[in-house]
Amino acid sequence: MTYEVKKFENLLGIEGLSNQLMTAHFGLYEGYVKNTNLVLDELSKTEVGSYQFAELKRRFGWEFDGMRLHELYFGNLMKGGSKLEDGMELKKQIENDFGSFENWEKDFRATLSMRGIGWAILYFDVEAGRLFNSWIGEHDGGHLAGCVPILVIDAFEHAYIADYGTKRPDYISAIMNVICWHVVGARFAAKI
Numbered sequence: 001m002t003y004e005v006k007k008f009e010n011l012l013g014i015e016g017l018s019n020q021l022m023t024a025h026f027g028l029y030e031g032y033v034k035n036t037n038l039v040l041d042e043l044s045k046t047e048v049g050s051y052q053f054a055e056l057k058r059r060f061g062w063e064f065d066g067m068r069l070h071e072l073y074f075g076n077l078m079k080g081g082s083k084l085e086d087g088m089e090l091k092k093q094i095e096n097d098f099g100s101f102e103n104w105e106k107d108f109r110a111t112l113s114m115r116g117i118g119w120a121i122l123y124f125d126v127e128a129g130r131l132f133n134s135w136i137g138e139h140d141g142g143h144l145a146g147c148v149p150i151l152v153i154d155a156f157e158h159a160y161i162a163d164y165g166t167k168r169p170d171y172i173s174a175i176m177n178v179i180c181w182h183v184v185g186a187r188f189a190a191k192i
Contacts, residue, residue, distance in 0.1 A: 003033050003036050003037055004033070005029070005030050005033045006074075008029075008074040008075075009026075010078075010079075011074060011077055011078075011079070013079060014078075014178055015079065015080070015174065015178060016171075016173075016177065016178060017160075017163060017174065017178075018162065018163050021159075021160070025154075025158060025159060026074075028158055029066075029071070032064075032066035033067050035059075035063040035066075036060070036063045036064050036067050040060070042056055043057070061139070061140035061141075062138070062140045064140075065139035065140045066139045069119055069149075069152055069154070072152040073119075073153060073154045075180075075183060076151055076152060076180050076183050076184050077178050077179065077180055078178060078180035078183075079178065081178045081179050082179070082180050082181045084181040084185065088181075088185050090150070090184065090185040090188040090189070091185075093124075093130075093131055093188065094131060096130075097130050097131045104131075105176070107133050108120060108122065108133045108151075111133045111134070111135050112155055112168075112175075113172060114135050114155075116137060117137065117155065117156045118135055118136050118137040118138065118156065119136040119139075119152060119153065119155060119156075120133065120152075120153045120155055121133070121136055121149050121153075122134075122150045122151035122152075122184075123144050123148065123149055123150065124148045124150050124191050125146065125147045126147070126148060126191055127146055131150070132147065148187070148191045150184055150188050150191075151179065151184045153175055155168070160175075
């Protein structure tokens with residue numbers, strides 16, 4: 001199987017993120033798709049258990065997760081954003097687990113504001129039936145085992161530095177306004 005690049009050009013013109021930034025970000029994502037396919041191809045030709053096999057296996061997680069996290073990130077954005085409506089199962093779960101949507105948002109923004117590169121992810125723990133905001137420093141490490149990413153926001157510099165320099169709080173304000181809550185809600189609904 002070969003992974004295909006998904007198209008996200010519908011995000012060009014999105015508020016708060018320039019077309020130049022988005023086009024560069026799409027190119028980075030395309031590299032993860034290409035490299036995922038290259039690693040899989042090389043693995044198919046490499047002796048199982050060899051040094052090369054081990055290094056390719058290590059690299060695969062980085063490339064694959066880089067591909068998937070970007071797809072989730074781009075997929076949960078939309079021009080104008082949308083609202084998390086009263087009555088949505090996700091909103092009920094957020095209110096149950098965090099006390100209120102406002103408490104969740106404060107926690108998520110604080111997670112997204114943490115120093116360093118990485119991702120802020122709202123996970124759903126299927127087994128326990130609860131949500132967590134989590135920080136992932138690298139694509140391939142630190143994920144909560146058995147949890148499903150519901151909302152994914154990129155906090156690597158490439159996601160904002162061209163437009164905001166080192167002012168991540170300005171990026172956070174912009175990105176929170178373009179979350180596509182009906183997509184995030186659908187991801188949640190598919191897992192409960």
